[in-house]
Amino acid sequence: MTAQISDTLIFREQEFVLAAASGEGLFEPPQHGLAPEMISTACYRGYWCTYEVIAESLRLQQLHIGLPPPAAIAARHGKGPSLFEQLPVYSEQFHCIAYRNLSAPVPFTGGLLLAADFVRELYVHMGFHPVWKFRRVYELLFEGGTLVQTRDCSSEMARLREKIGTTSLSPRTPHDREEVKRWIAECFNRQYGR
Numbered sequence: 001m002t003a004q005i006s007d008t009l010i011f012r013e014q015e016f017v018l019a020a021a022s023g024e025g026l027f028e029p030p031q032h033g034l035a036p037e038m039i040s041t042a043c044y045r046g047y048w049c050t051y052e053v054i055a056e057s058l059r060l061q062q063l064h065i066g067l068p069p070p071a072a073i074a075a076r077h078g079k080g081p082s083l084f085e086q087l088p089v090y091s092e093q094f095h096c097i098a099y100r101n102l103s104a105p106v107p108f109t110g111g112l113l114l115a116a117d118f119v120r121e122l123y124v125h126m127g128f129h130p131v132w133k134f135r136r137v138y139e140l141l142f143e144g145g146t147l148v149q150t151r152d153c154s155s156e157m158a159r160l161r162e163k164i165g166t167t168s169l170s171p172r173t174p175h176d177r178e179e180v181k182r183w184i185a186e187c188f189n190r191q192y193g194r
């Protein structure tokens with residue numbers, strides 16, 4: 001398996017991994033008539049987003065998405081399905097379609113866990129990296145897309161790393177198919193409880 005490309009969120013002019021979410025209203029391509037296809041083994045879900053908090057408002061700034069070949073061909077010629085009145089461009093780097101400079105409001109209500117400063121010793125080539133594998137972690141709470149609270153969770157994650165150690169880096173019983181399935185599902189889970 002492969003580590004997955006995460007969404008990012010720019011907050012206070014710094015880029016963070018959007019490690020987990022709890023709530024409703026983040027960008028979902030099908031709600032805008034887009035049906036993502038796997039881009040690579042590093043992007044099974046077929047898309048990733050760049051969000052930004054601007055003046056306490058959550059905005060979608062960029063979208064990279066894998067779409068069927070006709071859309072990719074159209075994007076190479078400055079055409080294709082528009083999103084928030086923006087036409088796509090073809091991203092040579094990722095071999096997918098990209099929408100840039102969107103600045104579209106995102107009506108998210110709930111919490112987002114932002115993470116930075118990944119602990120390299122905890123790298124596993126599988127799924128999305130859980131939030132406890134990062135040294136700097138913030139929880140942002142939103143109501144209808146407006147930032148209402150920020151909380152630094154970095155010290156809590158340090159305590160959790162100490163408690164967990166390396167026990168969650170692989171399935172406890174690798175020969176147990178059900179245990180491996182649960183572990184894989186957890187590696188791709190980006191939800192958290194609040």
